[in-house]
Every structure is written in structure tokens, then in C-alpha cells.
Amino acid sequence: MKNIFIALSFITFVHCNKSENSHEVQANLLEVQDDKVDASIVFETPPPPKEELPKSAMISAKAINEEPNIYAPKNNVIAKKIIKNCEIEIQVGDIKKAQNQTSEIVKKNNAYIQTERFTNTDVDEKSFLTIRVPHKNFDALVNSFSNVIGSVLSKNISSDDVTEEYTDVSIKLNNKKIYLEKYRDMLRSAKTTKDMLEIQENIRELEDEIDIAEGRLRFIDDRVNYSTLNLVLYKEKARSSATSKVGFGSRFGDSFTEGWNSFIAFFLGIISFWPFFLLIPIVILLWRKWRNRKKHFTE
Structure with a gap:
């Protein structure tokens, strides 16, 4: 009876050690996973490089x-x-x-x-x-x-x-x-x-x-x-x-002067036609010669 009790105690002890080891392994795995998650959070992926505008x-x-x-x-x-x-x-x-x-x-x-x-x-x-x-x-x-x-x-x-x-x-x-x-x-x-x-x-x-x-x-x-x-x-x-404030004498003198200036302007205007006055006798002379010659041929 004593031997059976010792054997059962030994089996229980071994089983407890295995469970503790398994719990430790699981804890270690959780720590490793937590470390990986933290590393992914800390180290972010860098943004892509900016594209340069093409020359076109x-x-x-x-x-x-x-x-x-x-x-x-x-x-x-x-x-x-x-x-x-x-x-x-x-x-x-x-x-x-x-x-x-x-x-x-x-x-x-x-x-x-x-x-x-x-x-x-x-x-x-x-x-x-x-x-x-x-x-x-x-x-x-x-x-x-x-x-x-x-x-x-x-x-x-x-x-x-x-x-x-x-x-x-x-x-x-x-x-x-x-x-x-x-x-x-x-x-x-x-x-x-x-x-x-x-x-x-x-x-x-x-x-x-x-x-x-x-x-x-x-x-x-x-x-x-x-x-x-x-x-x-x-x-x-x-x-x-x-x-209204100008006297009759002054107005008469101004009118006379204006009339004289108009006459001078008219006379000078006629003189400016002197080339035509020279041309008129020549035209008349040529016309008479032409008429006499025509009259001579008709006779």
C-alpha cells in the first residue's frame, strides 16, 4: 500500500511540472508576439518618393x-x-x-x-x-x-x-x-x-x-x-x-475798313487768274484761223 501511494505521488509531481512548463512556453510565445506587434507599430513604412514633374x-x-x-x-x-x-x-x-x-x-x-x-x-x-x-x-x-x-x-x-x-x-x-x-x-x-x-x-x-x-x-x-x-x-x-458800348464813329470806321479789305481781297483774287487772261486771246486766235480755213475749203 505504501508503494502504491509513493508511485501516485511521483506521477502527480511529473504531471505538474509538465503543465508548468507548458504555461511558461505559452507565456514566452505571447511575449514574442507582443514584441512583434510593438515593432510593427514603432517602425512605420516610409512614404514613397515624390515623383518629379517631367520636362514635358x-x-x-x-x-x-x-x-x-x-x-x-x-x-x-x-x-x-x-x-x-x-x-x-x-x-x-x-x-x-x-x-x-x-x-x-x-x-x-x-x-x-x-x-x-x-x-x-x-x-x-x-x-x-x-x-x-x-x-x-x-x-x-x-x-x-x-x-x-x-x-x-x-x-x-x-x-x-x-x-x-x-x-x-x-x-x-x-x-x-x-x-x-x-x-x-x-x-x-x-x-x-x-x-x-x-x-x-x-x-x-x-x-x-x-x-x-x-x-x-x-x-x-x-x-x-x-x-x-x-x-x-x-x-x-x-x-x-x-x-453795345461801341460808338457810331468807331463802328463806321470798322465797316469802311472791312469794305476796303474785301475790295482788296477781290482785286487780288482776280489778279491770281492772270494765266487764264493770257490764254484767252490765244484760244480766240486759234479759233478764228480754224474758222477761216474751214470757210476757204467750203468755197
């Missing part, structure tokens, strides 16, 4: 204007661009009073006088003004001049829709800016002097075209935001005013 990707700056804008947002709608102009000629009784009224109307409508010119002749007085007015105050300004200052001799209002031109220039400008950035990136990665010179030339052309396009857009915005009014203030002078 360099596009002429002139071709940019012909390509559609594939980069511009399609939902970007440009508001209407309307340029308004007006020309008014007004007859007034007092030119200075009309000029003062004009200054008040201009100031009231937040406008300003861009140019001003004045002429004074024996026949009339005229004041020419070019007025720039905010677009929203254009109609009010025109109505003020039409109803307040004097009698309107002529009025011409025109509206020019430049929305299509503005949109076209804006799209081409955006394309040029996109290609400009592409050329600058290519310049940083250029490897030969020839490529660098070609890219720099394209960049220079694009920068010039961008400056021109931006200037055109600024000009259109200025004409749209501020309308233009060409105003003429006209005062006709009395025809007798130039001679």
Missing part, C-alpha cells in the same frame, strides 16, 4: 489663356458688373450760381469733381465738368441736375454690362496664379541651368500677365463702383452785348 509638363504661359479653369470653384458666382455713364448739357442764367449749385449737389450725393474746364467767348460761357458718383447715388445725382440748375438741352444715359468680361479675366487670372505656383515649385527642383532659365522666363511672363489682369479688374471695379457724369453748363450771351 512645362506649359507655355500663352496656353494658359486657352485652357479651362479646372481648379476654380464652380459655385463662385460673380455679381453683375454694370458701368453707367451720363452726358448732360444744361442752359443756365448765371454760370457762377450754377457752379455753386453744382458743388452743393455733388457734395450731397457723396460724389467728387474729377476734372473741370471753363471757356468764355463773345458768344457764350461754358463750364465742362467730369463728376464721379457712387453707383447707388447715380440716379439721384442725374435727377438733381435735371430739375434744379436750369433747362436741359440734351441728356444721354448709357449702361454697359461688363460681367462677362470681368468673369473671363478673373478665371484666367486664377489659372495664371495656379500655374505660377507650379512653375515656382519646378524651379526649386530644376537640375540644369537650361531648365532654370526656361522656367524663369515662363514665371516672368506669367507675372506680367497677372499684373495686367489685376489692373484691368481694378479699372472695371472703379468704373462700376463710381459712375461717370459729364456735365456742361451753358450760358448764351446776348448778341448785342459785344457792340
